[in-house]
Amino acid sequence: MFLAEYQSKELLAQYGVSVPDGHQARSPEEAQRLCKEIKAPKYVVKAQIGAGGRGLAGGIRFAATPSAVAQEAGRLLGGVLVTDQTGPAGEVVDLILVEAAIDIAQSCFVAIALDPSSGGPMLLASGAGGVEFEQRARMDESIAQGCALPEDSAGARARIAEFLSGIGLTEAQDGALDAIFAARRAFMDNDMTLVEINPFARTRDGRWIAVDAKVAIDPNAGFRRPEFASMVAERPAPADELAAARHNINLVRLEGNIGVVANGAGLGLATNDMIVDAGGKPANFMDIRTTASSMDVARGIEILLGDGRVTAILLTIHGGGMTTADTVAEGVNFAYAKAARKLPVIAYMSGKHADWGHRILRDRKVPVESCDTITAAIGRVVALAGQGRTR
Amino acid sequence: MAIFVNSETRLIVQGMTGRSGTFYTDEAIRYGTTCLGGVRPGKGGSSHIGLPLFDTVAEAVAATQANASLVIVPATHAGPAMIEAIEAGIGVVVCVTERVPQHDMSRVKQALAGTDTVLIGPNSQGILTPGQCKIGVMPTVNALPGHIGIASRSASLTSEVLAQCSKAGLGQSTTVGIGGDTLHGVGFVECLKAFRDDPETEAVVLIGEIGGRGEEEAAAYLETVDYGKPVVALVVGRHAPRGRRMGHAGTLSVLGGGTAADKIARLRAAWVEIAAHADDVVAAVARATARTPDTAATR
Numbered sequence: 001m002f003l004a005e006y007q008s009k010e011l012l013a014q015y016g017v018s019v020p021d022g023h024q025a026r027s028p029e030e031a032q033r034l035c036k037e038i039k040a041p042k043y044v045v046k047a048q049i050g051a052g053g054r055g056l057a058g059g060i061r062f063a064a065t066p067s068a069v070a071q072e073a074g075r076l077l078g079g080v081l082v083t084d085q086t087g088p089a090g091e092v093v094d095l096i097l098v099e100a101a102i103d104i105a106q107s108c109f110v111a112i113a114l115d116p117s118s119g120g121p122m123l124l125a126s127g128a129g130g131v132e133f134e135q136r137a138r139m140d141e142s143i144a145q146g147c148a149l150p151e152d153s154a155g156a157r158a159r160i161a162e163f164l165s166g167i168g169l170t171e172a173q174d175g176a177l178d179a180i181f182a183a184r185r186a187f188m189d190n191d192m193t194l195v196e197i198n199p200f201a202r203t204r205d206g207r208w209i210a211v212d213a214k215v216a217i218d219p220n221a222g223f224r225r226p227e228f229a230s231m232v233a234e235r236p237a238p239a240d241e242l243a244a245a246r247h248n249i250n251l252v253r254l255e256g257n258i259g260v261v262a263n264g265a266g267l268g269l270a271t272n273d274m275i276v277d278a279g280g281k282p283a284n285f286m287d288i289r290t291t292a293s294s295m296d297v298a299r300g301i302e303i304l305l306g307d308g309r310v311t312a313i314l315l316t317i318h319g320g321g322m323t324t325a326d327t328v329a330e331g332v333n334f335a336y337a338k339a340a341r342k343l344p345v346i347a348y349m350s351g352k353h354a355d356w357g358h359r360i361l362r363d364r365k366v367p368v369e370s371c372d373t374i375t376a377a378i379g380r381v382v383a384l385a386g387q388g389r390t391r
Numbered sequence: 392m393a394i395f396v397n398s399e400t401r402l403i404v405q406g407m408t409g410r411s412g413t414f415y416t417d418e419a420i421r422y423g424t425t426c427l428g429g430v431r432p433g434k435g436g437s438s439h440i441g442l443p444l445f446d447t448v449a450e451a452v453a454a455t456q457a458n459a460s461l462v463i464v465p466a467t468h469a470g471p472a473m474i475e476a477i478e479a480g481i482g483v484v485v486c487v488t489e490r491v492p493q494h495d496m497s498r499v500k501q502a503l504a505g506t507d508t509v510l511i512g513p514n515s516q517g518i519l520t521p522g523q524c525k526i527g528v529m530p531t532v533n534a535l536p537g538h539i540g541i542a543s544r545s546a547s548l549t550s551e552v553l554a555q556c557s558k559a560g561l562g563q564s565t566t567v568g569i570g571g572d573t574l575h576g577v578g579f580v581e582c583l584k585a586f587r588d589d590p591e592t593e594a595v596v597l598i599g600e601i602g603g604r605g606e607e608e609a610a611a612y613l614e615t616v617d618y619g620k621p622v623v624a625l626v627v628g629r630h631a632p633r634g635r636r637m638g639h640a641g642t643l644s645v646l647g648g649g650t651a652a653d654k655i656a657r658l659r660a661a662w663v664e665i666a667a668h669a670d671d672v673v674a675a676v677a678r679a680t681a682r683t684p685d686t687a688a689t690r
Contacts, residue, residue: 051634052634084633084634085633085634087632087635114493114494114496114497114573114574116573116574116575116603116604118500118501118504119496119497119498119499119500119501119503119504119574120497120500120501121497188494191492191493191494193493193573218492218493218494220466220490220491220492220493220640221492221493221494221495223466223467224467224492250636250637250638252632252635252636252637254632262547263547264545264546264547264548264550264638265545265547265571265600265637265638265639265642266543266544266545266546266547266548266549266571266598266600266627266638266639267545267547267548267551267669268547268637268638269545269600269601269627269628269631269637269638269642270548270551270625270627270668270669271669272630272631273627273628273629273630273631273651273668274668274669274670276629276630277630277668285631285637285638287637287638289489290489290528290546291411291489318530318547318550318551318554319530320516320528320529320530320546320547320550321415321516321528321529321530321546322411322414322528324530350533350551350554351530351532351533351550351551351554352530352532373670374551374668374669374670375668375670
């Protein structure tokens with residue numbers, strides 16, 4: 001779970017990573033007033049949203065004077081920022097960060113994550129960071145080099161220094177090493193899954209500053225990190241995704257009109273792939289987790305029935321473990337029993353208690369059509385959703 | 392034969408007294424798995440569903456000569472439970488627990504280094520050798536003993552693909568859920584190596600998804616060997632939005648890469664037959680077998 005930039009920087013700064021002088025603001029007036037407390041010849045105004053890709057989407061603006069800061073803050077606050085990582089609806093900006101603009105001599109990229117092979121922390125770095133780095137990294141993965149990042153020691157510093165020299169980070173290395181090992185301490189102490197500093201910038205006077213920073217914390221470690229709840233509560237997320245999460249369901253909103261229910265992440269991804277291949281558009285990705293009860297499933301269906309964009313519902317269910325096909329069917333039935341809007345349901349059900357599941361849907365008068373294969377079910381729901389759109 | 396587990400496997404269950412632990416221990420016994428006891432600190436000396444309970448894994452191993460463990464405990468305790476099983480010298484540790492903290496898995500991976508333990512999971516449906524041994528939470532109604540090896544990041548999709556294979560008469564040697572998390576035990580490469588050495592396995596199906604580097608590593612491995620058996624891959628998430636977590640934590644790539652298109656291209660270049668979608672796996676096995684001489688996966 002990604003923290004906002006200001007939260008990421010606060011955490012890293014506690015461990016000794018230098019960040020630009022700055023303050024958050026919720027209004028243009030506040031932004032202008034805060035400029036007095038920031039010692040800088042020039043300012044930068046940055047939208048605080050959860051998603052990345054802000055720079056290219058206009059969410060980072062430079063300003064020479066406090067009144068220009070107020071103007072830029074006015075343009076950003078209350079607006080919607082659509083980046084290549086937000087989804088088409090974008091995210092509303094209700095908080096900005098006003099910072100001293102940094103005079104950058106060299107822009108690098110550094111990140112810390114756990115290495116899936118060894119399990120230990122690893123450093124990823126590039127001598128050429130900056131706003132377009134993410135785009136370039138997608139085209140060419142070898143752009144960032146990786147190496148194991150052991151605990152701070154003279155030997156570890158020597159090894160990392162050698163690695164940094166190899167990627168073109170040669171100037172003022174001691175300062176860079178201090179920042180990298182400080183970030184490692186923050187990473188290890190706080191159940192982080194990612195620290196990304198980009199740009200990791202060297203100033204003309206040889207200091208290293210985290211001009212932007214993105215920290216991901218591990219929501220699964222929330223039980224031993226009570227502070228995570230308040231950090232995350234400050235961040236925005238769509239209401240229906242939060243409601244789904246309370247009921248053991250993973251939901252991601254998409255753009256289409258076919259409501260999709262699958263019991264399992266892989267089956268959900270496979271279903272959505274096949275819908276798009278068949279010319280349809282899924283309204284969501286939904287993964288009912290293996291421990292979900294029929295009441296959890298009912299909440300998931302209610303979310304789809306309450307979504308005005310959805311014109312038909314597709315069930316792709318493979319009954320197994322504790323959530324058998326009949327448990328899912330009961331959940332659908334609960335939701336339909338009290339729903340005012342009864343959208344057509346196309347069902348593919350297999351696995352444990354599949355026959356029972358089909359029978360429940362049919363007998364309880366859910367407007368259901370059963371299909372023998374996923375392909376057949378998708379063919380039907382795409383045809384049906386197409387009609388729904390033109391009606 | 393099969394891989395990792397078979398009729399000789401002797402299982403204990405860590406967390407056997409919980410709701411899920413009780414349910415799946417009972418299911419495993421009904422399936423025919425040799426289940427010898429459970430571990431529940433503080434309950435040593437008593438019994439549960441007819442099996443003895445022990446305070447520690449080491450005590451359970453000493454008393455039962457167990458060589459496999461199912462870890463089915465809450466996420467808060469799963470990391471230490473896996474480490475306890477590894478340190479007790481258990482040969483196959485299967486963790487089905489979801490939402491294990493990444494830093495706990497970091498410690499588990501370090502405990503695993505240099506040992507012979509095979510770790511399956513976490514966040515996995517477990518491992519099934521049809522007709523011989525079930526360790527996990529997967530349904531078995533459609534499982535059929537046979538010659539297809541399956542390694543998968545997705546529980547639900549494994550069950551679906553397995554059902555389609557069985558319907559077409561393609562039984563399975565072993566199905567392994569490598570898990571949906573970023574950090575996990577055995578990966579596609581270890582499964583491919585084991586399936587290659589297993590005379591029962593005549594073709595392998597890999598079920599991958601977006602995120603991570605597992606499929607790329609499988610492709611890199613297959614490029615370096617004359618594998619000798621047909622390999623099929625289904626990679627899902629081709630149309631999933633970037634930068635979002637799609638159910639499994641492992642689907643989120645933090646640093647770009649990991650797209651379905653890249654993975655499919657890499658696997659295809661390594662002579663892997665690509666299943667176009669979830670309903671194409673059986674046909675893909677037939678295509679792969681037809682072009683791989685000296686195999687008879689469909690016999």
